[in-house]
Amino acid sequence: MKGRNLKKKKPSAQQTKGKNNSMKRIAHDPFFDASDQKRRRKFDGDEDIESSDNDGGEFDSEGEREEGEKDEEIAETPAEKKKRLADEFLRAIREKERKKEDDESEEDDEVRREREGERDSLIAKILQQEQLEESGRVRRGIASRVQKPETSAGFRFQVKHRQPVTSVVISEDDCRGFSASKDGTIVHWDVDGGKSEKYTWPSDEVLKSHGVKDAQGRATRHSKHVLALAVSSDGRYLASGGLDRYVHLWDIRTREHIQAFPGHKGPVSCLTFRQGTSELFSGSFDRSIKIWNAEDRTYINTLFGHQSEVLTIDSLRKERVLTVGRDRTMRLWKVPEESQLKFLAPASSLECCCFISDDEFLSGSDDGSIEHWNILRKKPVHRVKNAHTSLSEHKFERANCEGLSNGHLESNTQGSSALSWVNSVAVCRSSDLAASGAGNGCVRLWAIETESKGLRPLFELSLVGFVNSLAFAKSGRFLIAGVGQEPRLGRWGRVAAAKNGVALHPLELS
Numbered sequence: 001m002k003g004r005n006l007k008k009k010k011p012s013a014q015q016t017k018g019k020n021n022s023m024k025r026i027a028h029d030p031f032f033d034a035s036d037q038k039r040r041r042k043f044d045g046d047e048d049i050e051s052s053d054n055d056g057g058e059f060d061s062e063g064e065r066e067e068g069e070k071d072e073e074i075a076e077t078p079a080e081k082k083k084r085l086a087d088e089f090l091r092a093i094r095e096k097e098r099k100k101e102d103d104e105s106e107e108d109d110e111v112r113r114e115r116e117g118e119r120d121s122l123i124a125k126i127l128q129q130e131q132l133e134e135s136g137r138v139r140r141g142i143a144s145r146v147q148k149p150e151t152s153a154g155f156r157f158q159v160k161h162r163q164p165v166t167s168v169v170i171s172e173d174d175c176r177g178f179s180a181s182k183d184g185t186i187v188h189w190d191v192d193g194g195k196s197e198k199y200t201w202p203s204d205e206v207l208k209s210h211g212v213k214d215a216q217g218r219a220t221r222h223s224k225h226v227l228a229l230a231v232s233s234d235g236r237y238l239a240s241g242g243l244d245r246y247v248h249l250w251d252i253r254t255r256e257h258i259q260a261f262p263g264h265k266g267p268v269s270c271l272t273f274r275q276g277t278s279e280l281f282s283g284s285f286d287r288s289i290k291i292w293n294a295e296d297r298t299y300i301n302t303l304f305g306h307q308s309e310v311l312t313i314d315s316l317r318k319e320r321v322l323t324v325g326r327d328r329t330m331r332l333w334k335v336p337e338e339s340q341l342k343f344l345a346p347a348s349s350l351e352c353c354c355f356i357s358d359d360e361f362l363s364g365s366d367d368g369s370i371e372h373w374n375i376l377r378k379k380p381v382h383r384v385k386n387a388h389t390s391l392s393e394h395k396f397e398r399a400n401c402e403g404l405s406n407g408h409l410e411s412n413t414q415g416s417s418a419l420s421w422v423n424s425v426a427v428c429r430s431s432d433l434a435a436s437g438a439g440n441g442c443v444r445l446w447a448i449e450t451e452s453k454g455l456r457p458l459f460e461l462s463l464v465g466f467v468n469s470l471a472f473a474k475s476g477r478f479l480i481a482g483v484g485q486e487p488r489l490g491r492w493g494r495v496a497a498a499k500n501g502v503a504l505h506p507l508e509l510s
Contacts, residue, residue: 139448140430143456145509145510146507146508147507147509148459154462154505155463156504157499158189158501159196161183164487165179165468166182167488168482170191171235174474174477176252177471178229178231180228180229180242181484182486183224188252200255211261212260212262228270228282230280231252232278235252236278237249237294238250238252239280239282246261248261269312270310272321273294274315274317279292280292280293283313284310287304287307287325288303291303301335303333306323306331309326310325311326314354322354323353326349328344329342329350330363330373343379346371349366354425358375360374361373362427362434363380363425364387365421366422367385368387368388368438369422372455381454384454387436388419388438388440421438421493422437424437424468424469424470428473432447432450433472434448437467437481439465439466445457461505464498464499465500466485476509477506478505480502
């Protein structure tokens with residue numbers, strides 16, 4: 001057995017012959033014949049250039065390798081990009097702080113290291129403060145820095161509309177603005193240059209392909225009357241809503257209509273994007289709030305609770321939504337918890353609202369008052385009665401009072417009382433500066449006191465007409481107002497001398 005296992009089996013004659021034949025075929029293959037030989041390539045001239053088969057291959061592979069390495073160097077992950085931008089930002093802050101110390105070069109190394117450590121700690125404090133301000137945990141002190149404008153300075157009109165403006169919004173970088181009016185026009189304009197471009201509504205066939213269904217019941221035709229606008233934080237999407245009961249989604253880069261979200265049974269009265277996300281909230285006259293995802297073009301959820309029309313909506317970075325309705329309530333919706341907090345208005349119906357922070361809110365009502373709310377109380381912690389007086393009494397105050405007055409006589413006519421309705425309120429993000437607008441011919445600025453101590457009047461900015469929408473620049477450098485001859489949601493008042501358009505007022509900060 002051992003001998004038989006140790007002996008190797010000899011190949012047969014047939015196997016040996018087959019192996020020799022295969023070797024001969026390989027030897028006569030032209031590919032192997034040319035492997036060791038050099039080819040000559042002739043050009044137009046007499047010069048001959050010798051080259052081997054491997055020369056071109058090696059060159060091509062090296063070139064491809066170099067291009068691959070360049071692509072790898074150019075390719076950058078989101079984490080690497082974030083780190084690079086953070087390093088550049090830190091480097092810029094260090095250079096700014098280093099320029100302030102002119103005598104640093106004359107000091108020894110030990111003192112220089114101490115100063116560098118102090119500078120790094122100062123930079124850390126600056127970054128921490130900016131992060132707290134961005135998240136809304138700490139307010140920026142802007143109200144005390146706003147300078148009172150001169151008599152000659154005032155609002156300047158950026159864009160004109162044929163019908164009253166119903167909504168204005170500003171992009172995250174404060175460079176672009178968007179406005180909509182009752183005639184269905186949506187305009188995209190530059191803040192600095194003033195150049196404006198209109199959004200073109202697509203044909204009925206395109207609208208149907210994007211989700212619009214045939215009109216049913218009383219809605220015999222699709223109205224282009226726009227009531228609300230919202231712009232996403234990344235500057236990619238613009239949402240619009242109006243009497244046609246659809247939430248329309250537009251691509252800001254191409255200004256083209258990309259989607260129509262059905263589902264509301266009444267006019268879409270208000271819209272807002274959650275900061276830093278593509279999550280969109282819409283409020284309607286059908287008393288519901290719907291949640292959409294603009295990136296995925298999908299419907300998420302519906303929130304019920306209001307007993308009447310939803311008028312205004314606002315949101316910050318958290319998954320919380322603030323709404324007011326004609327049922328005299330303001331509601332804070334906690335979406336993940338599927339719960340809501342109900343705040344009851346002290347008097348008449350609330351008309352508008354906005355977030356100050358995650359725990360504080362501001363609202364305006366149709367009796368001319370402004371309310372300051374806190375999440376810990378069901379009633380306002382502070383209320384400014386008659387914040388906007390009627391037109392005739394406003395002139396009387398101007399002639400007899402230097403400061404701002406919070407009291408006025410009751411109006412006898414419905415038209416004059418409608419002028420004092422607070423149609424819009426706005427807060428400069430993560431700051432203590434607020435503004436309110438009505439139909440009495442002015443926009444008033446307010447300072448939000450700390451620890452919910454109330455509102456302190458600053459000064460007023462003259463503007464004729466109904467201020468239907470307000471928006472602050474994120475930097476606090478200017479204020480945008482959407483003005484019209486009529487209120488946003490009706491025609492119970494009219495100022496014939498007013499202009500329909502978008503007005504901008506610069507704010508000088510000390």
